[in-house]
Amino acid sequence: MSKKWLWFSIIFAGLSACAHQTSEPLYIGESNSLPDIAVEFETTVIEPTQQERHYRWYFWRTVNRVETQNLRDNSGEVWTKSVTGDVEYARVFHNEKQMIDYRSSDLNAIGTEPNWAGITLLLNPAIAKTLMSDGQTEIFGRTGIEYKNNNVENPVDIIWLADEKVPAMIQRVEHGHTLVTRIVTLYSLEKSALLHQSTANYRHIDFADIGDKE
Amino acid sequence: MCANECKLTAMAVILASSLLTISAVSNAETISENPKFWLDSGKQSLADSEKLKPNENNAKNVILFVGDGMGISTITAARIFEGQSKPNNRGGEENSLSFEKFPYVALSKTYSVNQQTPDSAPTMTAIITGVKTNDGELSVGMAVARQEKNGNVVNANKVKSLLEQAEENGLSTGIVTTARLTHATPAACYAHTSERDWEADADMPTDATVSDIAKQLINFNYGNGLEVAMGGGRSKFLPETINDPEELDKKGSRKDGLNLTQQWLDKYPNAAYVFDKMGFAAIDAKKTDHLLGLFDISHMEYENDREKDTAGEPSLTEMTAKAIDILSKNKKGYVLMVEAGRIDHAHHAGNAYRALSETVELSNAVRKALEKTNPKDTLIVVTADHSHTFTIAGYPQRGNPILGLVKQPGETDFAKDKHGMPYTTLGYANGPGYRGTPNRVDLTLIDTAHPDFLQEAAVPLASETHAAEDVAIFATGSKAHLFHGIQEESYIYQVMAKALKFKVGQ
Numbered sequence: 001m002s003k004k005w006l007w008f009s010i011i012f013a014g015l016s017a018c019a020h021q022t023s024e025p026l027y028i029g030e031s032n033s034l035p036d037i038a039v040e041f042e043t044t045v046i047e048p049t050q051q052e053r054h055y056r057w058y059f060w061r062t063v064n065r066v067e068t069q070n071l072r073d074n075s076g077e078v079w080t081k082s083v084t085g086d087v088e089y090a091r092v093f094h095n096e097k098q099m100i101d102y103r104s105s106d107l108n109a110i111g112t113e114p115n116w117a118g119i120t121l122l123l124n125p126a127i128a129k130t131l132m133s134d135g136q137t138e139i140f141g142r143t144g145i146e147y148k149n150n151n152v153e154n155p156v157d158i159i160w161l162a163d164e165k166v167p168a169m170i171q172r173v174e175h176g177h178t179l180v181t182r183i184v185t186l187y188s189l190e191k192s193a194l195l196h197q198s199t200a201n202y203r204h205i206d207f208a209d210i211g212d213k214e
Numbered sequence: 215m216c217a218n219e220c221k222l223t224a225m226a227v228i229l230a231s232s233l234l235t236i237s238a239v240s241n242a243e244t245i246s247e248n249p250k251f252w253l254d255s256g257k258q259s260l261a262d263s264e265k266l267k268p269n270e271n272n273a274k275n276v277i278l279f280v281g282d283g284m285g286i287s288t289i290t291a292a293r294i295f296e297g298q299s300k301p302n303n304r305g306g307e308e309n310s311l312s313f314e315k316f317p318y319v320a321l322s323k324t325y326s327v328n329q330q331t332p333d334s335a336p337t338m339t340a341i342i343t344g345v346k347t348n349d350g351e352l353s354v355g356m357a358v359a360r361q362e363k364n365g366n367v368v369n370a371n372k373v374k375s376l377l378e379q380a381e382e383n384g385l386s387t388g389i390v391t392t393a394r395l396t397h398a399t400p401a402a403c404y405a406h407t408s409e410r411d412w413e414a415d416a417d418m419p420t421d422a423t424v425s426d427i428a429k430q431l432i433n434f435n436y437g438n439g440l441e442v443a444m445g446g447g448r449s450k451f452l453p454e455t456i457n458d459p460e461e462l463d464k465k466g467s468r469k470d471g472l473n474l475t476q477q478w479l480d481k482y483p484n485a486a487y488v489f490d491k492m493g494f495a496a497i498d499a500k501k502t503d504h505l506l507g508l509f510d511i512s513h514m515e516y517e518n519d520r521e522k523d524t525a526g527e528p529s530l531t532e533m534t535a536k537a538i539d540i541l542s543k544n545k546k547g548y549v550l551m552v553e554a555g556r557i558d559h560a561h562h563a564g565n566a567y568r569a570l571s572e573t574v575e576l577s578n579a580v581r582k583a584l585e586k587t588n589p590k591d592t593l594i595v596v597t598a599d600h601s602h603t604f605t606i607a608g609y610p611q612r613g614n615p616i617l618g619l620v621k622q623p624g625e626t627d628f629a630k631d632k633h634g635m636p637y638t639t640l641g642y643a644n645g646p647g648y649r650g651t652p653n654r655v656d657l658t659l660i661d662t663a664h665p666d667f668l669q670e671a672a673v674p675l676a677s678e679t680h681a682a683e684d685v686a687i688f689a690t691g692s693k694a695h696l697f698h699g700i701q702e703e704s705y706i707y708q709v710m711a712k713a714l715k716f717k718v719g720q
Contacts (some may be wrong), residue, residue, distance in 0.1 A: 211562025
């Protein structure tokens with residue numbers, strides 16, 4: 001709930017900035033026309049007193065399904081959207097061949113309101129609304145458009161690939177540390193060379209049943 | 215502009231909560247809760263008590279309601295929650311849930327053979343067989359090791375359930391739950407296993423010779439078999455080759471290829487299998503002798519979310535009514551177990567709103583059962599298998615919204631902790647609602663009565679846990695007076711068996 005108020009503040013900051021710039025806001029478009037993609041990302045965590053930490057992870061996306069896999073601990077997440085618009089979630093533990101399933105009402109019960117656009121685009125829509133274009137760059141032979149907000153405390157910079165509808169780079173500063181996520185490789189889903197581990201035979205545990213297994 | 219709007223919205227929230235409080239207090243005042251009121255109402259209660267006579271009739275029917283995880287704090291909070299929704303309430307605290315008006319109450323000690331704080335498997339085993347056992351085990355004696363794979367060992371240590379005895383005595387039997395039908399509480403009524411999680415063959419070690427729980431439900435061969443089995447857990451009954459009829463992109467979970475819903479239809483005369491609300495509504499109790507209802511691929515929806523279900527689900531009250539209609543065709547009587555299974559799940563999630571609305575729905579189901587039965591020949595018992603770490607804290611003024619922030623009598627502002635932060639009346643000793651790093655979150659502007667609000671917890675855990683304090687037993691009807699004092703949980707079986715004139719354990 002408190003995040004909502006934070007988002008209002010961010011939106012307000014973004015709207016104020018808008019009056020002084022001529023650049024264009026980020027246009028995401030409809031979430032039902034997303035290209036199917038497979039991406040390898042690297043996230044770098046930069047903290048003043050520590051060494052940089054790097055994490056590689058995979059991201060597979062279709063219109064109604066997003067799957068991620070963290071290569072460091074071989075765990076992941078699966079988000080699915082049903083025909084009725086309900087969003088379900090699963091935590092995947094590849095080493096144990098187990099999944100914990102969160103149904104839509106389970107997510108609500110723990111105070112989570114998943115935003116499908118945010119999940120599929122890796123970009124919080126409230127933050128996306130604050131971003132204004134700030135030039136172009138070439139990346140993977142494509143034209144990426146740079147966007148940034150004008151929030152001094154929590155600056156966000158991204159490079160957006162409009163055709164693929166995915167950020168090639170996201171840089172955020174939060175709580176004194178910087179998070180930079182960049183695409184390492186990008187494929188259309190059908191031509192993906194990323195190793196995808198099937199979860200077909202994994203054991204499923206309902207989130208509602210976890211309480212009896214603590 | 216947004217900042218101004220935010221402030222306005224915040225003011226509106228504060229104003230609205232103030233108005234609610236004022237409204238509740240002024241209602242309380244109109245009833246004049248003066249000394250005479252308390253003495254008169256107490257006198258009436260005493261007169262009612264003096265009129266109480268033990269109902270020594272044997273029971274033809276026994277209906278056992280189990281609120282899974284419905285500790286006493288849950289009952290109190292649900293009472294206020296429901297009371298505050300009623301017009302002309304006096305703050306809500308004076309309300310009574312349907313079963314709180316029952317004449318006989320006892321406390322139940324819920325520990326299991328090996329755990330101070332139990333899970334639902336040994337507790338329901340105690341309630342329905344009269345025998346306490348180890349955590350995670352269903353209707354077997356304590357000599358069986360958890361996850362014992364040898365079916366012969368498990369079978370040799372079976373303890374008979376009240377439903378099995380009822381069938382052997384020619385009565386009808388039914389099980390209704392909002393959890394999966396194969397979940398611990400309902401499963402203890404018909405299955406005997408060393409592991410509560412062995413709900414389908416896919417959940418079991420390949421070399422285990424114990425039958426999985428779903429298969430045990432279908433192969434229940436006491437008397438003429440179960441007459442009613444309704445709840446969730448469809449995937450445990452369908453093979454992995456068949457698409458689920460509601461969630462079409464999902465399949466059954468059985469690896470043995472068995473379609474147990476079809477086996478139910480093949481096994482019983484005048485049998486029916488339904489999976490949605492329309493099918494449920496179409497069931498004619500007069501023409502249906504064996505009803506299997508599997509209304510969700512896993513647990514049924516919370517009552518709060520039921521309307522959003524794709525195929526539609528009946529409520530606990532509707533299932534209870536239908537079950538009684540089918541079971542009461544047997545002139546010898548029946549035993550029905552009804553579980554509000556999702557009180558427990560909402561508590562594990564740290565979500566008080568859903569736990570309370572599930573409890574109110576259980577109260578509705580009990581009220582329906584009272585309407586459809588005669589206390590002269592029916593024993594109705596309402597209890598919980600165990601409690602949760604749910605607390606009602608602070609010194610909120612009379613009529614303070616039960617899901618709200620604590621506001622003390624005479625104060626205009628919320629009560630504050632040592633850091634100047636307000637806090638809610640309801641909370642948990644542990645669970646996912648922990649927000650203690652580095653300080654508590656300021657809840658002043660948060661709608662803590664929202665169904666999706668997560669109550670605060672003192673200790674961070676992924677899932678809130680059960681608690682070990684006693685739970686209540688409420689009873690009315692035949693032999694209900696035998697519930698008194700503080701009893702072992704296994705005593706509940708003794709009274710039910712006594713009411714039905716069954717020899718215990720046989």
